[in-house]
Amino acid sequence: MVISLAHLGPVGTNAETAALAYAHWLEKTQAKSCLLCPCPSIAQTLHSVAQGDTKKAVVPVENSTEGSVACTLDTLWKLDHLKIQQELVLPIIHALFSRGSSINGIKTVYSHPQALAQCQRWLQEHLPDIALIPTNSTAEALDKISLEPTAGAIAAPRAAKLYNVPILANHINDYPDNCTRFWVMTLDPTPTVSSRISLAFSVSENVPGSLMKPLQVFSERNINLSRIESRPTKRSLGEYLFYLDIEGNHEDPNIINALDALTHHTEIIKIYGSYPVLFLEETDIEQL
Amino acid sequence: MVISLAHLGPVGTNAETAALAYAHWLEKTQAKSCLLCPCPSIAQTLHSVAQGDTKKAVVPVENSTEGSVACTLDTLWKLDHLKIQQELVLPIIHALFSRGSSINGIKTVYSHPQALAQCQRWLQEHLPDIALIPTNSTAEALDKISLEPTAGAIAAPRAAKLYNVPILANHINDYPDNCTRFWVMTLDPTPTVSSRISLAFSVSENVPGSLMKPLQVFSERNINLSRIESRPTKRSLGEYLFYLDIEGNHEDPNIINALDALTHHTEIIKIYGSYPVLFLEETDIEQL
Known part of the structure; x- marks a missing residue:
């Protein structure tokens, strides 16, 4: 059986790389093959699984430099039944592409706002006076530069062979350990040996200690929180949802008991699942 | 004495509206006049005050729909000595501008990614099949549409008279109570009657309860937290800074005692100040 796998498209984006890496891993470990289904947005990627149009979806959750991916967290809160099957941690490497011959000739750089943000120090140092133009994806940035020799695009090095554009500078991300967590979401996860649980x-009510009590549930039981994140409820300023990884x-x-205790100190609670984490290396990606 | 006031430019952005509203309020209550100094980025706005080039800066901190402004929090953590003088809460209203005659003729909409995100439901409902193109500011979006009658731009209604472009639809933000918190930052705040304290x-170390202990400091003393936000340290995935409003x-x-106790459970701590909050109405903005 071929597994349909939704991801944010088009080809060459980091979300596609994550989807390919997961497909490769499924093939290698479980002899299952995947059909990649690119979607125009993260929200549509998640809706596609929720509606049963695809079997699984790969979505970015958090980047080590820029933090949470708000759209993923906000969409997951609105959808029911979606569970995390697996986490992938992907190294994110940015390169500067151009059809021009040197960095000095670049007058404009296009890329996704997250990529521009992750390379801001490099850009400030090497191209301080140019125009930075946001695009909807790194792939769109590569399209933009096809006719402009004084324009550059920031994208993953993998895009060089896909778009046939030369790389002027590689590894230009400000933090060398730049990486992004991706979740593989599905309606019916298969049981696995898991190491982390995510919930929201x-x-x-907003009273002293309203967040303290839920956190105490975990600290009293010696359970470590690896992340806490707040997002606005969007109803009114100062009302939040909390996202926890434990x-x-x-x-x-001990965990079952904690999750049960948690229901006494929260209003709505959503357990997104218990899942294993797969760390990928730069060499894993080069093979794709 | 004229007070120099840095803000994210150009004219017509919500940051400029906040700066104008603050200047108007200073004139009315303290008979002081301001000179507005537009900057090309939020980071440069804050650096301008930190270096003493301007006296004060107005920067966005948090939007009720889209959450924290990451760039403001990240830059404040890197700078020392900057303090919050005042908070302004500004209602954020979005309108669709175009030189074309009807919504049906629109094929492309330009705006800042935050503005596109804050109107996504309206866009999905009224313009489901068009291209959404991100720009660096809402003002840049208005520049883009000057020669394209099938293009629209999302910006504040105030921009209509500044850019002389007609409004096709007003109040298109998905949440009617959409508002943004702005901080007025300075090196030497004047003492005021304050109602809120912000710190980071x-x-x-990342051990069970490492966040619980700092939070307990406040709950034990019956002090309410009105916000908690985490941001990556950028050093490695899973290491965070925490931003609190109390x-x-x-x-x-009681607060002095809590802040003292907090130093025993944290590594680096930065108190951004104790300040009053000024809530602005739509009618306050229309006068500017």
């Missing part, structure tokens, strides 16, 4: 909740798995009685 | 800290003022012995 709202609290019923270390452990759903079969541990 | 890092914790020394209700109260710096002269309250």
Whole structure:
């Protein structure tokens, strides 16, 4: 059976790289093949699985330099039943592409705002006086420069062979350990050995300690939180949802007990699942 | 004495509206006049005050729909000595501008990514099949549409008279209570009656309860947190800084005691100040 796998398109984006890496890993470990289904937005990628149009979706959750991907968190809160099957941690490398012959000739650089933000120090140092133009994806940036020899695009090095554009400078991201967490989402996850649980909740009122009590549930049981993130409820300023990642798995009685206790201190709670984490290296990506 | 006031430019952006509103309020309540100094980025706006080139800066901190302004938080963490003088809460209204005659003729919409995100439901409903093109500011979007009758731009209604472009639809933001918090930053704040304190800290190690202990400092003293936000340290995935807003003022012995206790449970701590909050209405902005 071929597994349909939704991701943010078009070809050459980091989301496609993550989808390809997951497909490659499924083939290698479980002899299953995937059909990649590019979607125009992260929200549509997640809706495609929620509606049953595709079996799984790969979506970015958090970047080590720029933080959470707001659109993914906001869409997951609105959808029910979607669960995390697996996490992938992908190294994110940015390169400067151009049809022109040297960095000095560049007058404009196009890229996705996240990519521009992740290379801001390099750009400030090497191209301080140029125009930075945001695009909807790194792939769109590569399209833009095809007829402009004084324009550059920031994208993943993998795009060089896909778009046939030369790289003027590689590894231009400000932080060498720049990486992004991706979640593989599905309606019916297969049981796995898991190491992390992700959940989100709202609290019923904004009073002293309203967030402290949910956090105490974990600290009292010696359970480590690897992330806490707040997002606005969008109803009114100062009302938040909280996103937590906890270390452990759903079969541990200590965790079961904590999640049960948590319901007494929260309003709405959504458990996105208990899942393993797969760390990918630069060499894994070069093979794709 | 004229007070120099840095803000993200160019004219017509919401940051300029906030700066104008603050200048208007200073004139009315303290008979002081301001000179507005537009800057090309939020980081440069803050650096301009930190270096003493301008006296004050107005920067966006948090939007009720889209959450924290990452660039403001990240830049403040890197700068020392900048303090919050005042908070302004500005209603954010978005309108669709075009030189064309009807919504049906629109094929492309330009705007800042935050503005596109804040109107995504309206766009999905009224213009489902068009291209959405990100720009560096809402003002840049208005420049783009000057020669394209099938293009629209999303910007503040105030821009209509500044750019002489007609409004096709007003109040198109998905959430009617959409508003943004702005901070007025300075090196030497004048003492005021304050109602809120903002601070940021890092914790020394990622162990169970490392965030719980700092939060307990406040809940034990019955001090309410009105916001908690995490941002990556950018050093490695899973290491965070925390940004807290607490209700109260710096002269309250209970708060002084809590801030002192907090130093025992944090690594680096930065107190951005104790300040009053000024809520603006749509009618306040229409007068500017």
